[in-house]
Amino acid sequence: MKRLWSYAFVALVAVCCLSCSDEEVLPNQRDKIVSFLTSSHAPALVAESDADQEAQQAFYTVSGNTVYRYIDNYYAPGRDQKRVVEASSKVTITFRAYVFTFSTITDSTFPYYSNDPLLRSAYLELGLAEDAWSFEPLTLDMRGDILKGLRYALLGCREGDEVEAYMTYNMAYGDANFSTIPRESPVAWFFTVEAVE
Incomplete structure (x- = not known):
């Protein structure tokens, strides 16, 4: 009987530890994404509220509390005249999707999914x-x-925008394994908005 109680106690501790670690994953991923964007990302970004837009300072926005977006061509002349993505829009994109490891994504980082024709030959190789x-x-x-x-x-992007979006696992594939993507993985989508209808 003593052994049974020992097993029950160990199981209870394990469940509690898993619950604690799950509660820490989301804030940990948010902190790591912000740290990456403000220190390792090129260019280094600031939060939108801190950006000096007159000096055209590069910044990131936050949506849903866990999606971080950088629009590379935000200050391009005429951008504000282009069609904006709304909740009822149809949007055509060219993209690369990555499991995000909180480090710089380079040309040698292979996506888990893409439709970018520039990757076609590398994919076939x-x-x-x-x-x-x-x-x-x-x-x-x-x-x-x-x-x-x-x-x-x-949402809020404009036709022609070149975007990097970093999202915590709950905005991506959740806490289950999805294809080759491990559970609770943050992801990054790099995309160009080709057209907005």
Whole structure:
């Protein structure tokens, strides 16, 4: 009986520890993303509220409390005249999606999914099936079933925007394994808004 109580106690401690660690994952990922954006990202970014927009200082915005977005061409002349992505829009994008490890994503970092035609030859060199990915622009209906974090990242973008979106696991694939993506993985989507309808 004593052994049974010992096993029950160990199981209870394990469950409590898992619960504690799950509660720490989200704030930990948020802190790491902000740290990356403000120190390692090139250019270093500031929060939108701290940006000196007259000096065209690069900044990130936060949506849904866990989606961090940087628009590379935010200060481009004429950008404010282009069509904006709204909740009812159809949006065509070219993208690269990565499991985010809180470090700089380079040209040698291979995405877990992409439709970027510039990657097609590298993809085929790896011996991957030619028809596994479509290298055509992807059109999304904002009212449809799309990744929650991607929806947040797209809202407010404009046609022609070049965007980096970093999202915590709860805005991506959650706490379950999804294909080759480990559970509770933050992800990064780099995309260009090709068209907005």
